[in-house]
Amino acid sequence: xxxxxxxxxxxxxxxxxxxxxxxxxxxxxxxxxxxxxxxxxxxxxxxxxxxxxxxxxxxxxxxxxxxxxxxxxxxxxxxxxxxxxxxxxxxxxxxxxxxxxxxxxxxxxxxxxxxxxxxxxxxxxxxxxxxxxxxxxxxxxxxxxxxxxxxxxxxxxxxxxxxxxxxxxxxxxxxxxxxxxxxxxxxxxxxxxxxxxxxxxxxxxxxxxxxxxxxxxxxxxxxxxxxxxxxxxxxxxxxxxxxxxxxxxxxxxxxxxxxxxxxxxxxxxxxxxxxxxxxxxx
Amino acid sequence: xxxxxxxxxxxxxxxxxxxxxxxxxxxxxxxxxxxxxxxxxxxxxxxxxxxxxxxxxxxxxxxxxxxxxxxxxxxxxxxxxxxxxxxxxxxxxxxxxxxxxxxxxxxxxxxxxxxxxxxxxxxxxxxxxxxxxxxxxxxxxxxxxxxxxxxxxxxxxxxxxxxxxxxxxxxxxxxxxxxxxxxxxxxxxxxxxxxxxxxxxxxxxxxxxxxxxxxxxxxxxxxxxxxxxxxxxxxxxxxxxxxxxxxxxxxxxxxxxxxxxxxxxxxxxxxxxxxxxxxxxxxxxxxxxxxxxxxxxxxxxxxxxxxxxxxxxxxxxxxxxxxxxxxxxxxxxxxxxxxxxxxxxxxxxxxxxxxxxxxxxxxxxxxxxxxxxxxxxxxxxxxxxxxxxxxxxxxxxxxxxxxxxxxxxxxxxxxxxxxxxxxxxxxxxxxxxxxxxxxxxxxxxxx
Numbered sequence: 001x002x003x004x005x006x007x008x009x010x011x012x013x014x015x016x017x018x019x020x021x022x023x024x025x026x027x028x029x030x031x032x033x034x035x036x037x038x039x040x041x042x043x044x045x046x047x048x049x050x051x052x053x054x055x056x057x058x059x060x061x062x063x064x065x066x067x068x069x070x071x072x073x074x075x076x077x078x079x080x081x082x083x084x085x086x087x088x089x090x091x092x093x094x095x096x097x098x099x100x101x102x103x104x105x106x107x108x109x110x111x112x113x114x115x116x117x118x119x120x121x122x123x124x125x126x127x128x129x130x131x132x133x134x135x136x137x138x139x140x141x142x143x144x145x146x147x148x149x150x151x152x153x154x155x156x157x158x159x160x161x162x163x164x165x166x167x168x169x170x171x172x173x174x175x176x177x178x179x180x181x182x183x184x185x186x187x188x189x190x191x192x193x194x195x196x197x198x199x200x201x202x203x204x205x206x207x208x209x210x211x212x213x214x215x216x217x218x219x220x221x222x223x224x225x226x227x228x229x230x231x232x233x234x235x236x237x238x239x240x241x242x243x244x245x246x247x248x249x250x251x252x253x254x255x256x257x258x259x260x261x262x263x264x265x266x267x268x269x270x271x272x273x274x275x276x277x278x279x280x281x282x
Numbered sequence: 283x284x285x286x287x288x289x290x291x292x293x294x295x296x297x298x299x300x301x302x303x304x305x306x307x308x309x310x311x312x313x314x315x316x317x318x319x320x321x322x323x324x325x326x327x328x329x330x331x332x333x334x335x336x337x338x339x340x341x342x343x344x345x346x347x348x349x350x351x352x353x354x355x356x357x358x359x360x361x362x363x364x365x366x367x368x369x370x371x372x373x374x375x376x377x378x379x380x381x382x383x384x385x386x387x388x389x390x391x392x393x394x395x396x397x398x399x400x401x402x403x404x405x406x407x408x409x410x411x412x413x414x415x416x417x418x419x420x421x422x423x424x425x426x427x428x429x430x431x432x433x434x435x436x437x438x439x440x441x442x443x444x445x446x447x448x449x450x451x452x453x454x455x456x457x458x459x460x461x462x463x464x465x466x467x468x469x470x471x472x473x474x475x476x477x478x479x480x481x482x483x484x485x486x487x488x489x490x491x492x493x494x495x496x497x498x499x500x501x502x503x504x505x506x507x508x509x510x511x512x513x514x515x516x517x518x519x520x521x522x523x524x525x526x527x528x529x530x531x532x533x534x535x536x537x538x539x540x541x542x543x544x545x546x547x548x549x550x551x552x553x554x555x556x557x558x559x560x561x562x563x564x565x566x567x568x569x570x571x572x573x574x575x576x577x578x579x580x581x582x583x584x585x586x587x588x589x590x591x592x593x594x595x596x597x598x599x600x601x602x603x604x605x606x607x608x609x610x611x612x613x614x615x616x617x618x619x620x621x622x623x624x625x626x627x628x629x630x631x632x633x634x635x636x637x638x639x640x641x642x643x644x645x646x647x648x649x650x651x652x653x654x655x656x657x658x659x660x661x662x663x664x665x666x667x668x669x670x671x672x673x674x675x676x677x678x679x680x681x682x683x684x685x686x687x688x689x690x691x692x693x694x695x696x697x698x699x700x701x702x703x704x705x706x707x708x709x710x711x712x713x714x715x716x717x718x719x720x721x722x723x724x725x726x727x728x729x
Contacts, residue, residue, distance in 0.1 A: 030723040031379045031672075032354045037723070116534055118465065118525045119541040137528040138689065227529035228686040244351055246676040246716070247375070248723075 018260075025253035032249060043254035052230060053238065053255075059144065060213070060234045066148035067155070067212040072204055074152065075159030076197070080189075082160065083167045093164065100157025104215060107154040108222035115146055140231035143224050147232050150223065151216045158211075159204055166200040167193070198278040205274070206267060213263055235259050305337040306600045308364025310608070313349040313589065314421070315342060317556060321624050329611055336604040338364070346372065346589060347675065353594075357381040362594035365605050367420065369589045370408060371674040374493065376592055377416060378672055378724055383595040383602075385609065386415040391599075392606040401613075404660050405630050407667050408586050411494070417590035418609040419630040421621070423552040424584040425478050426652050427574060430463070431567040433545045437462040441546075446577035447514045450546065454523040457545045465525040467518065469548035470535040471685050473678035474587060476511060481666045482575045483507040484582040488717070493670035497721055499728045501677065503684075503710035504703075510576045512702035516688050520698055526689065529682060540564050548573065550587060551653035554626030558649065570649040572656050583660020585668040588627060628654045673720035677713040684709035 025044070028037045047053045082092045099107065115122050115136040123133045136142050170193060178188045194201075217236045220226065226233035226241060233241075239259065243252025314322050319342050326340045343349040346369035353366040357379075368376050376382055389396055398406060398415060405419045427450075429441055437457045442449055454466020469475060480487050485507035488498035502508065518524035525544050527534040532549075539547035540560050549557070554570065561568040575581055591612075593605045611617060618634040621627060623643070628650075629635050635654065638644060644651040660666050671677065684705040691701035718728035 028723050030720075030725075031375060032351070033358050034379055035723065035725055037725075112528075112534075116537065118468070118534075118538045118543045135526075137531075138526050138686070140690075223528065225529040227683065229683055229690065241679070245347060245679070246673070248719075 021253045021256050024250055025257050027250045029249035029253075031247055039250070043251050044258070046251065047254055047258065052233075055230055056233050056235050056238045059230070059232065060236075063144065063148055063151075063216075063232075063234050064209060064212040066144075067151045067216070068205060068208045070148075071152040071155055071208055072159060072201065075156050075204075076163050076201075078156065079160045079163035079167055080193075083164060093160075096160045097157040099154050100161070102154065104154055104218040105222055107150055108219040111146065111150040111153075111219075112223045137224060138228055140228060143228060143232050147216070147219055147223055150219050151212060154219070155208060155211055159208070162200050162204055163197065166197050170196050195279050199280055202270075202274055202278045206270060209266065209270075210263070213259070235262075305335060306598075306604045307337045307339060308597070308601050308604050308608070310338050310340045310365045310367075311343045311349050311353055311363045312340060312367040313343060313346045313369070314367070315344070318625060321621070325612065325617065325620070329608060332611070333604075333607060336607065338604070338608050350375065353592075354379050354381055357594060357596065360596075362596045364594060364597060364601060365608060366592045366594065367589045368417065368592050370585075370587055370668060371678065373409070373411075373416065373590075373668075374670045374672045374674065377411070381594060381596075382416070382592040384414045384416045385418045385591070385593055385606075388593045388602050389606045389610070392603040394603075394606050394610060396610060400631050400633055402628075402630055402632060402635070402657065404583070404657055404662055404666070405586050407662050409590050411670070417592045418613065420591045420609075420612065421552065421588040421625070421627040422586045422590075422630055423550045423588040423627050424586055424653050424657055425475060425548055425573045426551050426554075426656065427571040428539065428547040428549055428557055428568050429571065430539070430542060430545045430561075431569050433457060433462050433542065433566070437545075441571055444572040444581070445574045447510075447574055448577045450574045451514070451518065451523070454518065454546065455521070458523055463542060463545040465538070465544040466523040467546040467548070468525040468527065468535045468538045468544035470527050470530055470532045471682055472530045472532070473681035475548060476508075476681050477669070478573060478584050478587075479511045479575070480507055481585045481668075482573065482582055483510070483579045484663065484665050486665050487669040488671055492664040492667065494664050494667060497726055498669070498671050498717055499714075499721070500717065501710055501713045503681070503706050503713060507579075508706055509699075509702055510578075512684070512688060512706060513698055514576070515685065516692055516698035516702050519689055520692050526685070529686070542566060550626075551650075552588060552625055552627045554649055554653075555624060556626070568649075570652040572652065581659065582663065583666045584656055585666055586657065622650070626650060626653070628657065671717060671720070672724060673713075673716040676716040676720070680709045680712040680716070 026038060026040060028039045028042070029035070078096055082089060082096055114120050117123055117133060117135050117137060123136075127133050134142055136146050174192055174196075175188055178192050183191065214236055216234070217240060220232055220234055220237045221240070224232040226237050235255065236259065239252050239255040242248045242255065310326060312322055322340050326338045330337050343352045349366065350368055350372050353363050353368070356362055362381065366382070401419055405422050406415070409415060409417045409419060427445065434441065434453070434457070437460050439453045439456050441453055450467060457463050458466050477487060485505050486492045486502055488501050490496045490498045492498070515524070519526060525538050527538070535547060536549065536553070536557070538544045542564065557568055573584060591609050593602065593609070597605065613631060615631060615634045615637060618629040618631050619638060622629040622634070622638070629638065687708060688701045688705035691704055692698060696704075721728050
């Protein structure tokens with residue numbers, strides 16, 4: 001009985017739209033509903049036979065891996081550094097967490113201005129120091145690298161908070177015991193700290209994956225718009241473009257369903273494969 | 283206690299008076315962002331004062347595309363906006379959506395009168411289809427060339443008032459080779475400019491008389507006109523004279539020009555007022571010239587850009603009257619002059635244009651006249667009336683991205699002509715497919 005309000009809201013804002021989206025994906029819809037024709041699984045067939053959409057999958061996979069793995073690695077490193085008892089530790093921690101408070105659109109805009117090939121600060125300094133002016137938005141690889149970097153930077157704060165908290169929860173006795181046994185700093189980290197951080201790492205892996213798949217849309221929209229060509233056309237961007245730029249609601253709905261199933265599968269794999277290796281409880 | 287009762291009474295009276303004066307409220311959804319938001323708000327406030335029985339509530343809805351999306355979605359949800367500003371290329375979609383009523387009809391049914399002959403013919407021709415005026419002209423623009431006078435003087439280069447592709451190429455070359463600026467020219471990688479270059483060459487963008495005689499079924503992206511455009515563009519890029527931007531990055535192109543990294547900028551006249559001010563802030567003078575065209579063609583003129591005002595169908599008769607009064611007021615001579623002087627969008631009424639000339643405005647600010655001259659020299663034909671197609675937004679994406687494909691091929695070592703041809707061929711295939719997909723969705727498949 002007490003669950004009813006929560007269920008009502010979930011039903012209205014989550015389940016009903018999802019069912020609606022699935023139904024829409026089985027139609028060809030014109031102009032947000034002017035005309036709806038049932039076409040069965042045609043939209044899905046179009047998607048999986050379209051080289052652009054399959055290319056989108058590749059781009060997204062590279063992007064997600066680039067956001068999740070370096071993101072967690074860098075965050076862990078930063079958290080470990082910020083965990084030391086040094087002067088200004090509070091300041092460093094605040095500075096590290098700050099980007100998380102920005103909206104992704106703001107983050108995208110900042111990096112867009114900084115890396116503007118002709119009039120941006122970064123190229124100005126690179127030109128003065130090294131004499132090079134990389135074409136950040138015109139080169140396929142650089143553009144993908146740039147949005148990945150922006151996405152990583154934006155989420156550092158989030159990861160650092162969790163890692164900091166987890167690091168501070170590691171019992172000192174274990175580390176001291178390891179030190180007494182003769183383990184060096186590196187050994188201590190990998191054999192004691194890292195395994196004890198595994199619940200956090202596991203959690204952050206899932207959260208960062210969701211972030212990379214869904215919440216990085218503003219960054220792509222502001223910085224590259226899927227370009228140059230289709231080099232940064234991640235799945236969520238392709239969905240938006242088909243749905244709201246080209247008004248192909250049916251096709252976009254199909255993409256939404258595919259993306260959802262894809263992420264669910266990835267998460268399930270993650271749980272099955274990795275959960276065994278998580279050490280809960282110190 | 284007594285004072286409290288008196289205050290309560292006054293409050294109740296005020297409330298009663300407010301209830302008694304029920305204003306007819308309509309929303310005005312627009313896409314005029316940045317510094318233009320304030321201009322629109324002030325204009326609406328003025329209208330509300332002059333017409334106290336109406337209240338127009340302006341709301342900035344984002345880009346033109348976001349505004350169209352919002353308008354259609356709201357109408358489907360049963361809460362349509364009153365007046366909506368829609369971009370030119372959304373015309374076919376706006377009609378197909380069934381959300382709007384032709385403005386001509388709304389005005390007639392409200393019992394108001396309008397003299398369509400008072401508007402610039404080129405502007406009217408864009409928004410009149412099959413003899414019915416669908417939307418009300420408001421912010422019309424066309425592309426012009428801005429150039430950095432100081433850099434040009436230093437380099438000893440002159441630009442004619444009506445430059446050709448060759449003139450621009452030569453000027454850019456001299457400036458860059460002489461080290462006067464890192465780049466000769468820049469403009470946003472956007473299909474709008476390509477469409478304008480088609481019009482200048484008298485080339486239709488799509489068949490069926492540019493979509494005016496009936497729904498189109500293919501594009502003319504492999505025409506000689508298209509090749510001329512892309513070969514010139516590719517040549518400028520290859521020789522390091524053109525600074526490419528991110529896709530549709532208007533802001534980036536403007537910044538490149540204002541940061542004096544490029545000596546010329548092809549942009550919209552709607553930024554004339556702002557560009558002059560910002561250039562002065564940045565420490566240089568800017569002048570304008572006509573949109574450049576290939577040397578071997580005669581100028582046919584430009585297509586009007588910008589947007590127009592549409593009125594929703596599902597409004598009460600009072601709301602429709604309010605909307606009609608609003609669009610008529612905002613296009614009155616005084617308001618047209620005001621909008622023009624504050625932005626650079628040209629005055630759509632001939633009488634307003636005349637008034638400005640007599641007042642000597644254009645003698646003091648000749649740059650505001652460039653776009654108007656260009657427009658008045660336009661010969662009205664299907665090529666300059668602007669293509670009408672439902673899939674325009676998707677086709678625009680492919681045309682714009684064709685530049686990046688050409689750029690990629692040039693970087694790989696192909697000749698400019700070959701790169702242009704391949705890029706155009708691929709763009710045409712995608713664009714034609716998009717046109718027919720839209721037609722299938724709307725129920726009138728390609729033959």
